[in-house]
Amino acid sequence: MAANLCSEPNDITVVDLNPTTLHHLQDRYDLRTVVGHAAHPDVLLKAGAQDADMIIAITNSDEINMVACQVAYTLFQTPTKIARIRENQYQKRKELFDAASFPIDVIISPEQEVTDYIKNLIEFPGSIQVVDFANGKVQLVAARAFYGGPLVGHRLAELPEQLNDVETRVTAIFRRNDVIIPTGDTVIEAGDDVFFIAAQKNIRAVMSEFRKIDGPNRNVIIAGGGNIGLRLAKALEDTCNIKIIESNSARAHKISESFKRAFVLLGDAADEDLLREENIENTDVFCALTNADEANIISSMLAKRLGAKTVMALINRAAYVDLVQRDIIDIAISPQQATIGSLLAHVRRGDVVKVHSLRGGAAEAMEAIAHGNARQSKVVGRKIDDLKLPPGVVIGAIVRKEKVIVVHHDTLIVEDDHVILVVTDKRHVSDVEKLFQVNLTSS
């Protein structure tokens, strides 16, 4: 987490109980560390809480995070307080987190975000990343083009003819490691990763232009009944047939009590016989979500070999992701990339509502609000074509008062529009921020 924040212009102090971990961090990144309990006032003082703009409490304990925010607020008047809250029962009671009780401005729940991330992937077969904007009204979807898709080998300009009435905009194409900013003349090739923006109901139709899509994913096997596995199973259990493989007997018994339909298998996810017995060859999605990267990789490789249609693995180490993505495992899920977005949105300048990290952090998708009038702002009152966008930045859609508008070159941006854009090269993020800042002096 700190590493990601550090790569942007922020001054960071990390507090942890374990000196060794901190030592490693300090060696590798440009930040300060303080050893101690994260909620103790003295420790926070030492970490510079007095002039901190923001406290991010992401220890493993919800209660420590809540108290840390409380302490920072009461003793140091820290303006922005972000805490990781895992427990659903806390999350449901929003009234707990107002200034009068636990003064927490933003609640993040990494497990929930990873779960939503995977859930989206399973709901849209064939996608390799699906991210939500404007509370799910509009989505940015990445799909890999394959032979057999009607548009593969054709110019993008033909897309509207094929999809009558469906509004969509292709915002970026990644061909091997190059970025192509799409124009009407761009020809889609097999193997391209195509990023497009569409409303939820149209995703399937658009995706079918780039590849053959199968029916909805029905049979899902989840390896690992940890926090994420459990949440994912609960989220999907009404629509899919879920089996969870868990190797710890006590944990397996515990989670089995919380399901209505899904059921728990006690065993090793890399056990060939177990997988065969549970019809791995008819499984639509195999998700390896244990804590061990290696086990996830091996079990999903095995599942793929035994006939699972799509395999996904949760992989923490970035190096492993590059090793296996594409050829060996269909989708490698990096929890850091899936969750960093919600934090980034709060450290960005300008009114940025949502940030999603794309392609392992190399690119980024953003939802920013255009404020001010035509004189104060660089975007309001201008057509898309007239904007001075940094290179590699594409605007995909605008959400104007609950309405989704897929942009064309002549769409006009008005005040309070939510602009959804893709930054294909992360170096230009700060230029985009500047673009959306309101310049009060020029009024």
Add this chain to the structure above:
Amino acid sequence: MRFKVIQKILGLLLALFSLTLIPPLVMSITMDDGIEYAFVSAIFVTLLLGLFLWLPVRKFKGELKLRDGFLVVVLFWLVLSFSGAIPFIVVDNPKMTLIDAVFESMSGLTTTGATVLTGLEELPVSLLFYRQLLQWLGGMGIIVLAVAVLPMLGIGGMQLYRAETPGPMKDAKLTPRITETAKMLWYIYLALTVFCTIGFYVSGMSFFDAICHSFSTVAIGGFSTHDQSIGYFNSWQIEAVTIVFMFLAGVNFSLHFLAWRSKSLKHYFEDSEFLMYLALLLSVFLICFLGLMLNNVLSGEIVTSLRASLFQAISMGTTAGFSTEDFQAWPAFLPVILILLSFAGGCAGSTGGGIKVVRCLLLYKQGVREIRRLIHPNAILNIKMGNKAVSNRVIEAVWGFFAAYVAVFLILMLALMVTGLDQTTAFSAVAACLNNLGPGLGAVSENYGNISATAKSLLCLAMLLGRLEIFTLLVILTPSFWKT
């Protein structure tokens, strides 16, 4: 085993029970039906026996252990059945033998509703009232009543309460204190009785009949003041009131408690036992209705058939055992289905008898689990009630209960056949008594007066086994129970 504690509590309970004979005594005096002496002597004997047991050990202090609780409950029910029989023995009209009197008293207290008497309309009214009162006291459980009004039972109250209340999961208390829980149950019971009485009275019964029938309806007993039971009144309003209150009394009383406290009905429909109970009763009702229509019984009249089949399905399903029609004469499979339905009986924690719906539900789910286990040998499968997993301990207990129930049923049925009864009679009589249902088939379809004394005593045993859910009685018959 601490006999002094047991003796003390037993004495206390008997003295308490003697008080319940006062209402029929008062009634006898005011109505001047000439049998005051029966109740006076019963009060006298019971009170003396109670004091005789209690006085020598009244200063003794000590808590009741779990084991002692079983013994107290069984002894109390036995002694009570005999002392409850005293008025029947003493009266001149009707003249009853000892075993008949005990049978009648036992049938009343266990809410079975099987009778050896005929010509009920000719009997003294206070005696009729007394029979109904016995059922009412037995319905919620006389020990639960004692726990509610005798705070000195203390911790021991829980042991007694557990040994008497029906159902597989007995540790759930409605309130933190057992005395309060017992009081709550009796308040609900009392409220149901009052509403039922009003319902009957408004539908056209005399005040006396209304009280008497509400006693036996809410207790799911089945005694009536008329030979033709509810059929005597031949009124659809009265039948409707009976149906509603039998149904309500067959529901787990903790659901009534929750509904009353939260002022909403949603708890009922979130309870899987309640839903199963509803489904069972409705499906047997439909089967009966179709059976009647297809065989052209009751001249194929739709309304009459609907009315008769609904009443009979609820009456037999909840194990009340009232009748409006001569259902024994229906096409042969219908009476048998109705008797079989009584095996499922009411819900746990209700006044109904039988195995209890929740146990049947758990057995069914266990069966489904075994099948799924064959398909997925590695799966961890839970049995759930609502959204909560049921522990394997409970499932084992239910299996054990079921096995014991079947074994007891078969042994008693064979024993009855040894006394010379035919198979239909033996089957239905044991089922009717073990399930606390009441009416049987064959030789016992009218009443139980014509069978031998041996058969009657076996059936008394069946009634007690059924009311105390078998294990409470079986446990004191095991040698290890008596070893220290």
